[in-house]
Amino acid sequence: xxxxxxxxxxxxxxxxxxxxxxxxxxxxxxxxxxxxxxxxxxxxxxxxxxxxxxxxxxxxxxxxxxxxxxxxxxxxxxxxxxxxxxxxxxxxxxxxxxxxxxxxxxxxxxxxxxxxxxxxxxxxxxxxxxxxxxxxxxxxxxxxxxxxxxxxxxxxxxxxxxxxxxxxxxxxxxxxxxxxxxxxxxxxxxxxxxxxxxxxxxxxxxxxxxxxxxxxxxxxxxxxxxxxxxxxxxxxxxxxxxxxxxxxxxxxxxxxxxxxxxxxxxxxxxxxxxxxxx
Numbered sequence: 001x002x003x004x005x006x007x008x009x010x011x012x013x014x015x016x017x018x019x020x021x022x023x024x025x026x027x028x029x030x031x032x033x034x035x036x037x038x039x040x041x042x043x044x045x046x047x048x049x050x051x052x053x054x055x056x057x058x059x060x061x062x063x064x065x066x067x068x069x070x071x072x073x074x075x076x077x078x079x080x081x082x083x084x085x086x087x088x089x090x091x092x093x094x095x096x097x098x099x100x101x102x103x104x105x106x107x108x109x110x111x112x113x114x115x116x117x118x119x120x121x122x123x124x125x126x127x128x129x130x131x132x133x134x135x136x137x138x139x140x141x142x143x144x145x146x147x148x149x150x151x152x153x154x155x156x157x158x159x160x161x162x163x164x165x166x167x168x169x170x171x172x173x174x175x176x177x178x179x180x181x182x183x184x185x186x187x188x189x190x191x192x193x194x195x196x197x198x199x200x201x202x203x204x205x206x207x208x209x210x211x212x213x214x215x216x217x218x219x220x221x222x223x224x225x226x227x228x229x230x231x232x233x234x235x236x237x238x239x240x241x242x243x244x245x246x247x248x249x250x251x252x253x254x255x256x257x258x259x260x261x262x263x264x265x266x267x268x269x270x271x272x273x274x275x276x277x278x
Contacts, residue, residue, distance in 0.1 A: 001108050005075070008110070017106055019088025023145040024098065025106075026050035027086040030069070031116055031238045035079055036277035038238070040066060042201045046142060047085060053141045055098075056089055057105050065109070072111050081113040082239060086144065116241060122266065125246035125258050126162035126235075130224060131155060133166035133173050133196075140195050149176040161247070163235070165227070168196060172222045178237040179203035182222055182230035183261050189226070192219040202236040206265060209272045215265070232259035242266045 001011055019025035028047045031038040044062045051058040069083045086109075090102035135148040152164040153176040165180055166173045172180050172191060179200040181190045188210055193199050210217045227233065233245035233253045242265055244258040253259075 002106060005071075011108070011110075013088075013106055013108070014091045016091050016094065017088055018090060018092060018098065018101060019086070019106060019144060021094055022096075023143060024054070025086055025088035025144045026054060026056065026142055027084060027144055028142065029238050030083045030085075031241070032073055032078055032081050032083055032111070033117060033273070033277060035073055037066070037069060037073075037083065038273050038277060039201050039205060040069070042204070043085075043238075046199070046201065047087070050142045051087065053138070054089075054143070056087065057103055060087075060107075068109055069111075072109060076111045076113075078111045078113060080116055080118075081111060082116075083109070083111050085109050114239065116239070117270070119240065119243075121162070121243055122241070123258075125244040127160075127247035128163045128165055128175070128235075128245055129156055129159055129161055129249050130167045130172075130227070131164045133168040135166070138195055139173070139198055140193070142198055152176045165248070167224060170223050172224065172227055173197050174200075175235050175237075178235035178240065178243070180222070180227075181206070181234050181236065182227055183232035183234075183259065184226060184230050186216065186231075186261075188215060188217040188261070188265075189222055190217070190219055191222055200236055200238075202238055202241060202269075205273070206236050206242065206269055209268050210265065212272075213268055215261075230254075232262050234262045234265070242269050 028043045030040050030043045088106040089098055090104045090106050092101035131152050156164040164176050174180055174197045181188055191197055207217055227248055228251060231254050235243045244262045246253050246256050
């Protein structure tokens with residue numbers, strides 16, 4: 001926290017921190033495999049973009065954050081899991097007008113142990129439902145305003161499934177914490193980038209790797225009917241990589257098993273990221 005290392009029991013922030021009071025903060029989460037960060041440079045670039053869009057103080061250097069994360073990974077003996085970077089506008093008197101706020105941001109970085117490569121869901125697939133997208137209209141900025149996503153995820157679990165896909169005007173935006181892909185007529189399709197979805201780092205990597213391996217892939221709108229009638233469906237994220245979907249709104253995707261094309265994409269993605277671990 002702010003350049004010093006603490007145990008999780010000792011770490012704390014002020015009750016007047018704008019991240020706590022207003023969710024006036026951004027974050028990034030980077031997968032850790034074998035003690036190495038996955039796509040850290042891309043995550044840092046998106047962090048800077050988020051900071052700039054919210055007019056947050058930004059004098060951070062990629063190498064500084066990288067070295068801190070590497071030290072945390074080593075000190076916590078983390079082999080597989082996640083590393084979070086969160087930046088708030090800092091401590092100030094409570095006021096909607098942030099022009100008078102502190103110019104000193106609060107920076108918190110922490111690790112979390114989590115199964116990624118051996119995640120059972122990657123081998124058996126998940127079940128999802130569609131729900132209305134009730135978030136603000138700048139979903140392309142990775143802020144800590146995650147209440148709508150938390151409600152969507154919790155609603156899904158209460159319904160006996162794994163996650164929700166967020167729908168707006170009949171079209172799929174993304175998952176509660178992931179980007180969505182379908183496979184229809186042998187073509188891989190994902191919603192195009194806009195203010196309505198977050199440009200996922202894993203999403204962009206999958207697109208790049210598919211093109212590199214001559215797999216047809218398009219970025220275009222996906223309506224709910226396309227989703228329901230897709231041959232295969234999968235989600236991508238830093239926390240789940242390539243996650244197959246076997247059921248949508250109570251209907252099986254394909255034959256209800258993980259499809260061959262998703263398995264191929266999983267294999268390609270893992271092979272490629274292992275070549276660029278940092």
